[in-house]
Amino acid sequence: MNKLVQGLLGLTLLFGSTNLLAQEEDMLKLLGEEKPKKERIKYAFKSPRVINGHSMEFLNPGTMDFRILHRFGQLDKGYKNFFGLDQASMRMGFDFGILQNLMVGIGRSTYRKEVDAFLKYAPIRQSTGPWHSPVTLAFVSGITMDGLDWADPTRKNFFTSRLGFYFEAIIGRKFSEAFTLQIVPTMVHQNLVPLETDPNNIYALGVGGRLKLSQRVAFTWDYSHVLIGMPDSGYYHPLSVGFDIETGGHVFQLHFSNATGMNERAFITETTGRWGKAEVRFGFNLSRVFQIKKPKHKE
């Protein structure tokens, strides 16, 4: 019995001391392995917009994104109009990051002199670690108000006739550093539509994505397929493709799109260009993010 205890003790001491020696190699292991923490997946897109539509990404809290969006005229107008560059339509917007998963924005477009505002909230963000989610789920609710003169001033017009609304769910996933994909079921409601036969509600499914080509350049696309409520003729599904170029402080989004409108109501319900006929516009979005409130770093 004594021999056994002696032997065991000897072994314990021996291993104890070799352990100490081995620990010289990586002393940090002494502190124990860090427990995996839940960590949010960041930077799925360079900006909170893919091209026209909202992306699964949010502004950081305390920042403001000043966005200037330009769409030139159609390419098929030829050299006389310098392939569309003679005309321009724009939207100027201010987006604000309030919380990690909450942002609001307001903008005004020259197209139909329309003002739009939105609220975007994500109950679930894509993350790693315990209780992680493989996708981000975000909701956007927006309102639009056109500022044109009444089409028919002789009849009784209501202010509410200027209003339109849109609701979106964004389900997105950053699959890898380079590839992000999102699907966006959307509903647009317009209080007043031009024709009695036009539906007030339009349902669409958006598909947007990003493919990073280099550290600072990415290929992006943004497509909405109108499922229900597409007028019989003259309207098409909006498709935009382009490049995000990051220069340090700015993000330039250069793209081609068959849509003129730059808010959800406009580009989903009023896209009249056809890609097949080169009724496509060159456009760019310029985004500059300002830090308006210093972040509170945890002590």
Add this chain to the structure above:
Amino acid sequence: MNMKQYFLMATAALLLTMTTSAQKYFTKTGRITFDATTSSSPEKIEGVNKTATCVLDTKSGAMQFAVLMKGFLFERALMEEHFNENYVESNKFPKAEFKGSISNNDAVNYSKDGTYTVTVKGKLTMHGVTKDVETTGKLTVTGGKIQAVASFNAMLSDYSVSIPGLVADKVAKTAKIDVVCSLEPLK
């Protein structure tokens, strides 16, 4: 020897191992500041990480650091994004590590309160590149705790961190790295 004596010996041996391991000091809340501001920078380019881990073996003078790159916080969210996404690529290279030792460890009396100037030599791994670094720092021993302070420069191009031409004059080519760690005995 009888059983009783064995247990006494075992206890003594355990105590001995405990005292030997008390030669190691550690922290998980070391503070590392990364500063790449130049005179022509429009704003301060500074990130602070308060979750650096460090272990110091006072017997051998061996010293080790590890820091999560994502733990560097900047005053501007966009700067933090660029730091992680474009410069240090923290998804690809999540950690920076330093492994080295105090060359003049004999000059430090860890059992006596005081401030000692030390030379630290070792290898720094950052952005997937390992380089030799050497710097002088200060160890302050007070009441069984050690405060370690050091500062050194790291040339960003040495660690294949590329700065695009457009902002080349706004970001320092050499980052100043400050380290402040309050080490406690590791039990």
